[in-house]
Amino acid sequence: MNTPQRRPAPPPPQTDPPESGWLLNLAREAGADDVAIVSVDHPELTAELPHIRAALPSARTLLTYVVKTSRAPVRAPQRSVANAEFHRASDRVDHVGDVIVRALEARGVAALSPPVGFPMEMDRFPARGWVVSHKLVAQAAGLGKMGLHRNVIHPQFGSFVLLGTVLIGAEVLAELRALDFNPCVNCRLCVAACPVGAIEPSGRFDTAACLTHNYREFMTGFNDFVGQITESEDRWAYRAKVGQAESASWWQSLTSGPHYKAAYCVAACPAGDDVIGAFLADKKGFVGEVVEPLRAKAEPIYVMPGTDAEDHVSKRYPHKTLRRVEGGLYVETVAGFLSGAPMLFQARRSRDVRVKLSFQFTGDEAQAATITIADGRLRVEPGLAEDADAQVTVDGRAWVELLSGRRNPIWLVLTGALKIRGDRAALDRFQSCFPARA
Ligand code: B12
Numbered sequence: 001m002n003t004p005q006r007r008p009a010p011p012p013p014q015t016d017p018p019e020s021g022w023l024l025n026l027a028r029e030a031g032a033d034d035v036a037i038v039s040v041d042h043p044e045l046t047a048e049l050p051h052i053r054a055a056l057p058s059a060r061t062l063l064t065y066v067v068k069t070s071r072a073p074v075r076a077p078q079r080s081v082a083n084a085e086f087h088r089a090s091d092r093v094d095h096v097g098d099v100i101v102r103a104l105e106a107r108g109v110a111a112l113s114p115p116v117g118f119p120m121e122m123d124r125f126p127a128r129g130w131v132v133s134h135k136l137v138a139q140a141a142g143l144g145k146m147g148l149h150r151n152v153i154h155p156q157f158g159s160f161v162l163l164g165t166v167l168i169g170a171e172v173l174a175e176l177r178a179l180d181f182n183p184c185v186n187c188r189l190c191v192a193a194c195p196v197g198a199i200e201p202s203g204r205f206d207t208a209a210c211l212t213h214n215y216r217e218f219m220t221g222f223n224d225f226v227g228q229i230t231e232s233e234d235r236w237a238y239r240a241k242v243g244q245a246e247s248a249s250w251w252q253s254l255t256s257g258p259h260y261k262a263a264y265c266v267a268a269c270p271a272g273d274d275v276i277g278a279f280l281a282d283k284k285g286f287v288g289e290v291v292e293p294l295r296a297k298a299e300p301i302y303v304m305p306g307t308d309a310e311d312h313v314s315k316r317y318p319h320k321t322l323r324r325v326e327g328g329l330y331v332e333t334v335a336g337f338l339s340g341a342p343m344l345f346q347a348r349r350s351r352d353v354r355v356k357l358s359f360q361f362t363g364d365e366a367q368a369a370t371i372t373i374a375d376g377r378l379r380v381e382p383g384l385a386e387d388a389d390a391q392v393t394v395d396g397r398a399w400v401e402l403l404s405g406r407r408n409p410i411w412l413v414l415t416g417a418l419k420i421r422g423d424r425a426a427l428d429r430f431q432s433c434f435p436a437r438a
């Protein structure tokens with residue numbers, strides 16, 4: 001019998017530290033429209049560093065780059081056109097990352113490029129699922145700055161860019177680029193264009209509203225869609241809820257890449273040297289040509305009932321079809337309730353509400369916390385407050401099940417599983433600040 005020949009072990013990789021010029025050229029040749037280098041130790045990246053290190057413990061340097069999206073398709077009211085452009089650009093971002101990672105590995109340098117957006121770390125969902133925040137890295141490296149709409153605006157290409165990052169396990173010496181102005185011109189066209197009112201002139205961003213509509217056919221909407229299917233007695237009940245066009249749209253999303261329902265904030269943005277000319281030459285004409293077709297489009301808009309987004313669509317877009325749905329961000333733990341509350345809080349509806357509630361959770365997730373709502377803001381603090389309007393003592397699991405509609409509040413009170421000490425109406429005031437169930 002032949003004994004297999006043992007192959008000699010390969011020699012250890014020769015580490016050949018990359019020079020910045022070589023790396024920047026490589027990224028450009030692979031398709032990046034702009035690129036910069038920043039150290040993982042940059043002070044603006046302190047909070048990102050543990051996430052960077054969790055992905056690549058040896059990471060010392062970050063290469064950050066932008067890939068342009070073409071303006072006309074992103075601005076097209078036809079979602080298929082805009083989405084195809086986003087998917088093509090995402091593929092180009094991934095391609096640049098792949099070329100760089102392979103070239104670095106050939107030089108014996110460990111590197112990886114986290115995905116452009118999706119797939120993400122869904123076992124962590126609904127908490128942070130992204131590996132590295134491309135926006136924060138791009139900003140730290142001077143590639144652009146976040147505008148009012150929270151996207152990074154490149155000084156030349158404006159909002160029409162997607163971002164990528166490569167984590168590199170070697171020191172790369174490069175001069176840090178500085179961008180000493182924000183290209184956002186504060187025109188507020190993003191505020192006017194967003195169908196769910198997610199962008200507020202104050203700079204507050206309503207993540208839950210954007211997720212519910214724009215990401216209807218992504219992870220959050222899918223959670224609710226599964227519920228719509230399983231809760232339908234038969235096909236007629238399903239069709240009454242979902243309808244033919246929506247079912248077909250799901251099929252498209254699942255087979256040819258998920259469909260964003262809007263990127264109107266990006267489409268409307270006139271910032272950036274290459275973009276701003278048309279806006280400066282004729283502001284009214286620009287709005288008529290770019291923003292109005294998006295505002296005028298008759299289309300379904302997905303909102304959670306009892307939200308600022310629902311009010312916004314009813315008031316501003318009576319010609320669009322309001323679709324009241326569950327947001328798909330389910331609270332499954334006490335920790336999830338406390339961290340998710342700021343995202344689900346309805347700031348505009350709650351402008352006049354003042355309430356301070358202390359919670360004593362018992363059971364597996366025993367802990368105390370106080371939530372204060374005043375002046376349209378919500379604050380979560382650990383511990384009980386003596387001056388709270390009421391104190392709720394409840395088993396953590398029962399509370400989470402109550403929020404998801406699985407438990408009846410009256411039953412919980414009658415059985416003593418939920419006790420309220422103080423102003424009982426405080427709980428109703430508190431609840432009015434969050435979405436209702438669909
Ligand atoms: C999470 C996420 C979202 C979330 C939250 C958006 C947000 N403002 O952060 C949602 C689903 C709403 C979203 C929507 C969109 N996104 Co997005 N998204 C991301 C992701 C994965 C991380 C963003 C991030 O760094 N957030 C953290 C900090 C830096 O953001 P922030 O604005 O300061 O903070 C807000 C959020 O963090 C949010 N928040 C707080 N806690 C939590 C917890 C969770 C679980 C979530 C979801 C959000 C959230 O509230 C904060 C206050 O506004 C990146 C990809 C990546 N890996 O980096 C793409 C990314 C930011 N998205 C992008 C795009 C293009 C979009 C859309 C236009 C999608 C589309 N095609 O229709 C919209 C635009 C919405 C908007 N105006 O911001 C691009 C932006 C490119 C650019 N020029 O900046 C990125 C960089 C993808 C890429 N590789 O290019 N996105």
Ligand code: SF4
Pocket residue numbers: 147148149150159183184185186187188189190191265268269270271
């Ligand atoms: S649309 Fe106007 S306000 Fe909004 S981000 Fe762009 S430049 Fe800033």
